[in-house]
Amino acid sequence: MRTIDGPAAAVLDVGSFSARLVVLEPGGSPIDPALTHQTRLRLDRELDDDGRLSKCGIAAIAKAVANGMEFAREHGVKDVFPLATSSIRDAVNSKEAVREVARETGVELRFLSxxxxxxxxxxxxxxxxxxxxxxxxxxxxxxxxxxxxxxxxxxxxxxxxxxxxxxxxxxxxxxxxxxxxxxxxxxxxxxxxxxxxxxxxxxxxxxxxxxxxxxxxxxxxxxxxxxxxxxxxxxxxxxxxxxxxxxxxxxxxxxxxxxxxxxxxxxxxxxxxxxxxxxxxxxxxxxxxxxxxxxRDGLLLTLLDQLTDATGKQRSRPAA
Incomplete structure (x- = not known):
């Protein structure tokens, strides 16, 4: 089992159809990531006509996040950016979903504008x-x-x-x-x-x-x-x-x-x-x-840029 021994950029991208973890090491590229892990989701089926995520949908998100974070820990990845895309961000009850996922997993999903x-x-x-x-x-x-x-x-x-x-x-x-x-x-x-x-x-x-x-x-x-x-x-x-x-x-x-x-x-x-x-x-x-x-690739590359070099100087603007 491959283990990440040093710094790495990692994003857990939680969308309508999957929660996908991608990990890049310094010098790496999204073409050939160091590690990947994916849990399938069908959040399109869990949104009602008012745009509200069902309890089953929120539970599925929590399980997918837990799976991705456990995989990351098992492989030595210390920092993961837990990105929730618009399927969660734009749900009527997005705050409830984030709160419940955090309660179940200890991970607070993050949104980008x-x-x-x-x-x-x-x-x-x-x-x-x-x-x-x-x-x-x-x-x-x-x-x-x-x-x-x-x-x-x-x-x-x-x-x-x-x-x-x-x-x-x-x-x-x-x-x-x-x-x-x-x-x-x-x-x-x-x-x-x-x-x-x-x-x-x-x-x-x-x-x-x-x-x-x-x-x-x-x-x-x-x-x-x-x-x-x-x-x-x-x-x-x-x-x-x-x-x-x-x-x-x-x-x-x-x-x-x-x-x-x-x-x-x-x-x-x-x-x-x-x-x-x-x-x-x-x-x-x-x-x-x-x-x-x-x-996701732009975010990964931005996070990779932010990893400190030998002088400790950051080289890019914040990811979020």
Whole structure:
């Protein structure tokens, strides 16, 4: 059993579908982490129509956190950043959930603001492409929110968050079961495009020469659906996303889950994610490159930067 003997950066990322622990040692990379551990979750099934987490959902979170922290301790990891994503942060009873998890495990889950998530998404993208990648516009469709960030250096100079995540728009705008009527899709399209246009409108000209990169599982799955293959440089194009929207609207969830790139867990929100991606591509120029790194990776790399060097000097801004 591998043991971490020295300092390390560790994040326990608790989201809708899993609680994933990732550990990096100095000099390491998210491509090849020192340790990983994952406990599956289905918090999408534990949120009621009012956005309240059920008691079973909170208990599942506590168990997943306990599993991840026990694994970390067994392998010598001393400090873990317990990150709760928007599925918990935006729940009506999020304070209750955090309190109960802390009571059961001794771990107090931490939240990042949407803006900070956007900034960390940019850090992940910038580290992936490096300085030679040029100015970047990083787009991340999560479950609860969409993060937009841009810059030309190591840190973002523009960062915004919108409540347009794939889970959120599915819950708020689409019926519980397909088929989805065209007027329902049209209403969602109009709403999302208006929100994205407003968020980027005042900086659109400044971002015109930026490389547009997509940094989320939703966008990776859409790129796979549109025909790109693993192992190749992936791109997502507006025309491809637009062509899939009416097809996804007509499909039951079980059929969506059989499509390339669409996982069973995310089949229900695939249409909502596609509509949000369409709006982002419409405003951002019609094409994006898929980036493997996102918020968690940006957080890990920031924490790694904060590990003191031989002189004890910290080299980066705080992670949260």
């Amino acid at each position: 949407g803006r900070r998530e956007a900034e960390l998404t940019y850090v992940g993208a910038r580290r992936w492409y490096g300085a030679s990648g040029g100015p970047l516009l990083a787009l991340d469709i999560g479950g609860g929110t969409v993060e937009l960030s841009a810059g030309a250096g190591e840190q973002a100079t523009f960062a915004r968050s919108l409540p347009l995540g794939a889970r959120s728009v599915t819950r708020d705008w689409l019926p519980a079961e397909p088929p989805v009527r065209s007027k329902q899709v049209r209403a969602l399209r109009d709403h999302v495009l208006e929100e994205v246009s407003a968020a980027l409108g005042d900086v659109k000209d400044e971002l015109a020469e930026h490389r547009v990169v997509g940094c989320s599982k939703v966008l990776r799955q859409l790129a796979r659906l549109a025909g790109d293959r693993p192992g190749r440089a992936r791109e997502l194009h507006l025309d491809d996303v637009r062509a899939w929207i009416p097809r996804l609207s007509a499909m039951p969830f079980a059929r969506r889950a059989q499509l390339p790139g669409i996982s069973r867990q995310r089949a229900q929100q695939a249409l909502g994610g596609a509509v949000v991606a369409e709006a982002l591509l419409t405003v951002a120029g019609g094409k994006m490159t898929i980036c493997p790194w996102s918020t």
